[in-house]
Amino acid sequence: MIIRKAFRYRLEPTPEQTQLLSGAAGCVRFVWNRALSIQKSYLEQKCGILSFGEMSKCLTNWRNGEAFSFLSESRVAPQQQTLRFLDRALLDAFNKKSPKKFPTFKKKGKKDSIRYPHPERIKLDLQTEDKDGRRIQQKIYLPKIGWVKFRLSRPIEGKIRNATVSREVDNWYISIQTEREVADPKHPSNSAIGADRGVANLLTLSDGTFFAPITAFRDQQLKLVKEQRRLARKKRHSVRWNRQKTKIAKLHQHVSAIRKNALHQISTIISKNHAVVVLEDLKVRNMTGSAKGTTEQPGKRIKQKAGLNKSILDQGWSILQGMLDYKLRWLGGMLILVNPAFTSQTCSVCGHVDSGNRLEQAVFHCLHCGHDAHADLNAAQNILAKGTTAGHAGLACFTGANL
Ligand SMILES: [Zn+2]
Structure with a gap:
């Protein structure tokens, strides 16, 4: 049996890192909104929507072009991931059996989040003492953001699959998705x-x-x-x-x-x-x-x-x-x-x-x-x-x- 679990911690970024996180979240939001408006115009003209692959090519063009070059200052993976989320959301909205709500534009500061899909890019430093025995804080490495301090309020179990950084009010949190295999459990009770x-x-x-x-x-x-x-x-x-x-x-x-x-x-x-x-x-x-x-x-x-x-x-x-x-x-x-x-x-x-x-x-x-x-x-x-x-x-x- 595979157990998937999320571990959520509050991040303690420096002012510079906060700015970088805000910027990365802004890029993700921009990509989502721009891609959504393109997909909407395709739908209005009844030409069907662009595939994820086609949308990814658009993203590459935006990042390489001049008009949206600011996108290339943040990692590409979270931006690509948001296209994947949008693709999924559109498919869900057109699901005949149980359609979900059509995706909407994201507003600044509301549900800002950055998904890091590649576990190999995320590193953890869980040491609590430096080599001289002084207390130090645990850190997590996020691509293009650097080592961000956080408080390990409970231990992480399992292999990391991905991580999502999100803003709530004025705090930043990280949710680490993990996976581990355990023997099929047998319930202790039979009621x-x-x-x-x-x-x-x-x-x-x-x-x-x-x-x-x-x-x-x-x-x-x-x-x-x-x-x-x-x-x-x-x-x-x-x-x-x-x-x-x-x-x-x-x-x-x-x-x-x-x-x-x-x-x-x-x-x-x-x-x-x-x-x-x-x-x-x-x-x-x-x-x-x-x-x-x-x-x-x-x-x-x-x-x-x-x-x-x-x-x-x-x-x-x-x-x-x-x-x-x-x-x-x-x-x-x-x-x-x-x-x-x-x-x-x-x-x-x-x-x-x-x-x-x-x-x-x-x-x-x-x-x-x-x-x-x-x-x-x-x-x-x-x-x-x-x-x-x-x-x-x-x-x-x-x-x-x-x-
Ligand atoms: Zn009766």
Whole structure:
């Protein structure tokens, strides 16, 4: 089994290196935007888009020509890589089965990133002491940038595949993608569990365990509103306005860090205790995107949905699903997604399906057999039953599991 893992560290570049990084990120952004505008004009004229190879030739011309000679001051590999990303994004946008959003132009300072695709070009100096025994800082070598200091907050495992440098607010980070092969793991537990995602409780497990919602976002909401108001009172693009904008961006960053941390804790506990986890396949993105509806078909109950959507985003369900997926696989377990239809209206004891079974949000009462239960717990038990009766390939590996 191959385990791919990303290790992220904060870089501590010198002012000169910061300038070089900004320049390299600017070049990458320029190449992306220019290539995208060319591809768009080809599409408008209905001539099909240029291939990656053709686009790469354009890049060579830009770098060698006079008009865009500044591009040649930065490494070519990240610029080529952004063309590869764009190529991928265009293919994804035209994918008939599940089309993704059409790529957009990149704005200065927003999601700036530089991908270094060649691991042999990246060097690490992980010494913590110099030859006289004095403490020194770890460094990473980035082509055309030089040796950049960083703090090795946790050790790197595996072989380096690539690295991405990105800017967040006013800090630079490096994310090192690694790969290592391990023997196929065998999950220490043999239990299977169903989990219902909700608003009142983040997760309810079929064994009766509850996980409370993460309130980080809501706690900070008032603070954010206050800071946003302060921003509105300032003159756009003035020094104070920019400072306030940075403050808000940092607040957002802080909230997302708290949330991610909480989701890591929850997913670690669940994936260690259970070999098989069954979740509803909610297509989270569809749910969160649909409240507004279209002009021909305005969405119903926009207000309620918007509230629910905010909660959904708040909880970061899709992040949690992703974490459970890879953590389970690394441990030798598996995540199963099932169709969510009727999981909340079905009686987990007798199987009777009736919308009248759930007249209240929190209580389930079966009109057929009289079974009373916490509504989310009843749903979680139905989800587990669906996952383990669906005859999933791979479930056979868990012959010991109490399925
Ligand atoms: Zn019943």
